[in-house]
Amino acid sequence: MKIKSTVTDIKLGVNLLAQNLKDELHLGTEEKLGSKKMDWVTVYITGKEGFKEEVAKRLHHSHIDYMPGYIGNSSGTTDHDMYWIDKDLDERAFKLAITAKTIWKYRIRVYQSLEEFVTSQNTETTSFTVHDMELIEEMRRGPQTRKAS
CATH class of the missing domain: 3.30.70 (Alpha-Beta Plaits)
Structure with missing residues (x-):
């Protein structure tokens, strides 16, 4: 009889310890999550x-x-x-x-x-105007006689 009650006491103690540990871990997690809320x-x-x-x-x-x-x-x-x-x-x-x-x-x-x-x-590349293209072409040709405008 003494052995049966000891085994029962041990099982009860282990279950109680496990439940306390579980509650403590759960509480610790809630505290950690509650202390740092992020947006x-x-x-x-x-x-x-x-x-x-x-x-x-x-x-x-x-x-x-x-x-x-x-x-x-x-x-x-x-x-x-x-x-x-x-x-x-x-x-x-x-x-x-x-x-x-x-x-x-x-x-x-x-x-x-x-x-x-x-x-x-959505930025679009602006293209050159006809006048700009003429000026670029003139620069490519080099220093020649420029047309009178």
Whole structure:
């Protein structure tokens, strides 16, 4: 009889200990999550071919909190990317995480709003006027007698 009660006591003690540990871990997780609530902002990035992998690698090894995003593109060009970062993180800290070398190598540009990003994507190259083309052709020919206007 003494052995049966000891085994029962041990089982009860183990179950109680497990429940206490479970409650403590759950409470600890809630406290940690509750103490740091983050608001996310979207950051759009453009750059030369191959920049996405390098930026992802640099951000992975950095100290900042981020989430990668996806921008669908029907034209098939992949010269842009999107990330969500902590609202309290400034643009300078984000760029430092990417590193200046990477920014220069891939000519990376960072946009803080969708409007900025879309505006940069919609810039059209202005073409030369007929008069401009005549002047360019004249410069190519070299210093010759200029027509009187």
